[in-house]
Amino acid sequence: MCDVDIFDLIEQEKKRQQNGIELIASENYVSIDVMNAVGSILTNKYAEGYPDRRYYGGCEIVDKIEQLAIDRAKRLFNVGYVNVQPHSGTQANAAVITSILKPGQRILSLGLEFGGHLTHGTPVSFSGKLYEAFHYSVDKITGLVDMDEVENIANKVHPNLIICGASAYSRDWDYGRFRSIADSCGALLMADIAHPAGIIACGKLNDPFDFCHIVTTTTHKTLRGPRGGMIMMRNDFVNPFGVLDKKGDKRMMSSLIDSSVFPGNQGGPLMHVIAGKAVAFKEALSSDYKEYIDQVCDNAKCLASCFTESGYDIISGGTDNHLILVDLHNKNISGKEAEIVLDKAGITVNKNMIPYDDRGANITSGIRIGTPAITTRGFKQKECKKIFEYINDAILHKNDDDYLSDIKNKVKDEFKDFKTPANS
Numbered sequence: 001m002c003d004v005d006i007f008d009l010i011e012q013e014k015k016r017q018q019n020g021i022e023l024i025a026s027e028n029y030v031s032i033d034v035m036n037a038v039g040s041i042l043t044n045k046y047a048e049g050y051p052d053r054r055y056y057g058g059c060e061i062v063d064k065i066e067q068l069a070i071d072r073a074k075r076l077f078n079v080g081y082v083n084v085q086p087h088s089g090t091q092a093n094a095a096v097i098t099s100i101l102k103p104g105q106r107i108l109s110l111g112l113e114f115g116g117h118l119t120h121g122t123p124v125s126f127s128g129k130l131y132e133a134f135h136y137s138v139d140k141i142t143g144l145v146d147m148d149e150v151e152n153i154a155n156k157v158h159p160n161l162i163i164c165g166a167s168a169y170s171r172d173w174d175y176g177r178f179r180s181i182a183d184s185c186g187a188l189l190m191a192d193i194a195h196p197a198g199i200i201a202c203g204k205l206n207d208p209f210d211f212c213h214i215v216t217t218t219t220h221k222t223l224r225g226p227r228g229g230m231i232m233m234r235n236d237f238v239n240p241f242g243v244l245d246k247k248g249d250k251r252m253m254s255s256l257i258d259s260s261v262f263p264g265n266q267g268g269p270l271m272h273v274i275a276g277k278a279v280a281f282k283e284a285l286s287s288d289y290k291e292y293i294d295q296v297c298d299n300a301k302c303l304a305s306c307f308t309e310s311g312y313d314i315i316s317g318g319t320d321n322h323l324i325l326v327d328l329h330n331k332n333i334s335g336k337e338a339e340i341v342l343d344k345a346g347i348t349v350n351k352n353m354i355p356y357d358d359r360g361a362n363i364t365s366g367i368r369i370g371t372p373a374i375t376t377r378g379f380k381q382k383e384c385k386k387i388f389e390y391i392n393d394a395i396l397h398k399n400d401d402d403y404l405s406d407i408k409n410k411v412k413d414e415f416k417d418f419k420t421p422a423n424s
Contacts, residue, residue: 025370086229165192198222226282
C-alpha cells in the first residue's frame with residue numbers, strides 16, 4: 001500500500017528544491033547514484049562492528065561496501081585512517097572528543113558567536129556539559145581568527161584539545177600556527193572541516209592533515225554526499241593522555257576512535273548511507289568534481305563582490321571558500337526578517353549571528369550564504385549576479401508580499417532549465 005500522504009509531501013519538496021534558489025551553505029544536491037544507494041535494500045542490513053569484525057552474520061557484502069568507502073576516502077584526502085560510520089558531523093565530533101578527553105578536561109575552540117560550532121564546547125552541547133571549554137574569537141576589524149589570542153588563551157589555560165573549524169567562517173585556517181600553539185601547551189589538535197572538506201580535497205585550501213592530529217567532517221556539504229560524518233587521520237599515533245588497554249599499554253588513537261564510534265556513541269552503522277558515501281567519494285575523485293569545486297569558489301567570490309559593491313558589509317571582507325557571512329546592520333533588517341523575506345521570494349538562506357552581534361541567536365544581524373547547491377545545478381557567475389539582484393530587490397521591498405511573490409515566480413521561471421539531479 002502506498003503512503004500517499006508522505007509521498008505527496010516528498011513530491012512537494014522535490015518541486016520546492018527545483019523552483020527555488022538554495023543558498024544554505026550546509027546543503028547540496030546529491031547525484032541520482034548517491035540517492036539510489038541511500039534508498040537501497042542496504043537499509044535492511046544490521047552490521048554492528050567493522051569490516052571482518054561484525055557482531056552479526058551475513059555481512060560479507062556490506063564489509064566490501066564499507067571498505068570501498070574507506071579506501072576511496074583515504075585516496076581522496078591522502079590519509080592512512082578513516083572511519084566512515086558516524087551518522088553526522090556531531091557524532092563524529094562526539095566520538096573524537098570522548099575518545100581523547102576525560103570529563104572535566106579542557107577544550108579551546110572558536111566561540112559559537114564568532115562562527116564556531118555547537119559541538120566545539122558550547123554549554124548546550126555534550127562538549128560544553130562534560131568538558132571545560134574556552135573560546136577564542138575573531139578580530140573585530142578584520143573578521144579573521146585572532147591567532148595571538150589563541151596563543152595567549154592556550155598558554156593560560158593549557159587545554160588538552162584545541163579545535164580549529166567553524167560553521168560560519170569564510171576564510172582559510174593557519175593550521176601550522178595552530179599546531180605550534182598546541183605543541184607548546186601539550187594539546188592535541190583537531191580540525192573540523194565539515195564545510196570546506198570538498199575544497200580541501202581538491203587542494204584549493206590549506207591541508208589540515210599536514211598539522212592536525214585528527215580531522216572530522218560531514219559528507220553532505222561541499223563533498224556532495226549523503227548526510228553523515230567521517231573521522232580521518234593521516235597517521236595513527238599513541239594516545240598521549242594515558243588511556244590504557246587490557247595489557248596496561250597506551251592505546252593507539254585509531255583503536256580509541258573506533259571503539260568510541262561503536263559502541264561508545266552510536267549503534268549499528270547505516271550501511272545504505274555508507275554506500276552513498278562511497279559513491280560520493282568516487283565522484284569527488286573525478287576531474288568533473290574538481291571543476292565543480294572551482295566553480296563553487298568562483299560563485300562565492302562573485303556573490304561577495306556583488307554584495308560589497310552594493311554597500312553590504314561582508315564579514316572578513318570576502319571569502320576563500322564556499323560561503324559568505326553578510327552583515328545587515330546598515331540595511332535596516334535583521335537576519336531573521338531577511339530569512340523570512342527571502343523565503344517569500346523563493347530564495348532560501350539562514351539567519352546567522354555575526355561577530356560581536358548585538359542581537360541574539362534567534363534574531364541575528366546577518367545571513368549566511370553558500371554556493372554548493374546552486375553550483376550543482378550549473379549556476380555560474382552570470383546567474384549569481386542575477387541571484388544577488390533578486391536578493392537585494394527582495395530586501396528593498398521587504399514589506400510588499402505581492403512584490404516578493406512576483407520575485408518568486410521570476411526565480412522559478414528564469415532558472416527552470418537549471419535542474420537539480422532529482423528533477424533532471
